[in-house]
Amino acid sequence: MKRSEFSYDVPEELVAEYPADPPDSSRMMVLDRESHDINHDKHFHDLPEYFSEGDVLVVNDTKVYPARLYGQKKKTGADIQVFLLRELNPESRLWDVVVDPARKIRIGNKLYFDDDLIAEVIDNTTSRGRTIRFSFDDVNEALYQKIRDIGETPLPPYIDREVEEEDRDRYQTIFAENRGAVAAPKSTLHFTEDVLERLKEKGVHVVPITLHIGRGKSKPVDVEDLSKHRTDSEEYDIPEETAEAVNRALASDENTVTACGTTVARALESSLSADETVKPDHSWTDLFVYPEYEFKIVERMITNFHRPESMLMMMGAAFAGYDFLFEAYEEAFEEEYRLFAFGDAIFIK
Known part of the structure; x- marks a missing residue:
């Protein structure tokens, strides 16, 4: 595919300058990959509705430092x-x-x-x-x-305001444990302790990976032919507990594996063993995902709306389907969803 196929005109008035307050009050577009239905009626605090006992939700516990x-x-x-x-x-x-x-x-x-x-x-x-x-x-x-x-919190450059002291907390997730990121795992910013507690009460296994996000992840790809793009390697760690939980769900006919964010998806898909399960791993990945990549581990994904021609948008298109994702973006603009780091969520199932 070509880089230009992932271009669109950004409605600048929809770019979120601040997160929703509280974060789980952000809207959540729900995309069904099988039926191609698009639901506009949900907010992030509704997320536990889509999980059952034994399901696995994988989050990134990287911690942003004031870089x-x-x-x-x-x-x-x-x-x-x-x-x-x-x-x-x-x-x-x-x-x-x-x-x-x-x-x-x-x-x-x-x-x-x-x-x-x-x-x-x-x-x-x-x-x-x-x-x-x-x-x-x-x-x-x-x-x-x-x-x-x-140091100053490294907000994305498209946020057109002065950095404020409160951004140290706004641009940090509730899972942040391991210092090393210069950007937050954006889809995880929607989580609150209330949402997390309700997931755990339902018997959902919320397990971590660590992938430290670099500065270039949301930048446009710099070549037209995507097969020639080379991305920077990033260090990731998948604990044994996480690999075991994911593999139990994969072996089950009833449970699902949900990646919270493209960084989690990238780490899980990079850690494949020969039998297409996840192995505990501490390694580096330069995996670049775009259509027609076939996901082996991730069955559902929570993400945000992403910048045009970015690797993050390309991974979203690979998971949801190129045409379906662009249809969703068009509806998002009409429905006035808030965009990008502090914007609304997408749940792809």
């Missing part, structure tokens, strides 16, 4: 911005970052964020990418706390 740092080059006093992408080595405090303005930040430069936190540029990785080493006179946990204190 955008502002500082200066001491020689010139020039303002600089550093976006933390990934910690490379905790012992040596090496990080991959994106810098702005890139032309002013060279190997050997010292970057000053406050009196206690300094970094040196070690290497160039891309035109805007750098590897930096933090200098900090304390243990690593104190370094992470310093980054949390001075």
